[in-house]
Each structure stands twice: as structure tokens, then as C-alpha cells.
Amino acid sequence: MKKLSRFSLKSIEGANASICKGCPSHVMYGPGPEYGGTCENYFTLPDYCRNRNCVGVSIYCFGDR
Numbered sequence: 601m602k603k604l605s606r607f608s609l610k611s612i613e614g615a616n617a618s619i620c621k622g623c624p625s626h627v628m629y630g631p632g633p634e635y636g637g638t639c640e641n642y643f644t645l646p647d648y649c650r651n652r653n654c655v656g657v658s659i660y661c662f663g664d665r
Contacts, residue, residue, distance in 0.1 A: 619648075619654070622646075625655055627655060630642075630657060631660050639658070
């Protein structure tokens, strides 16, 4: 088995990219101005985006739930 460089790994498109298709994976969700989306926005995302860890979310969004 041959090791792949990080450069080579970046060019591989596999299942991970396809399971998040349509999810705003470039946005981080959380409270405060440093996040691109609010916690409320996170909870309105489709289930497949949240359940497959396609988006980043702060732990502080789960404090009251």
C-alpha cells in the first residue's frame, strides 16, 4: 500500500463530498458575530446536513436543548 501526499488527497472526490452536496459547509453556526450563521439557522437546516456533520456548529448551540 502506498502513502498518498496531502496534495494528492485534496484532488480525490469521494463519497464524503457527495453526501454533503447542497449543504452550506462553508458556514460555521453559533452565537456571536464571529460565526456566519446563528444557532437558529443551524436547526432549520435539513436533517441530512446536520446528521452527516456537513456543517460546523458551536457546542454553545446545544446548551438549552
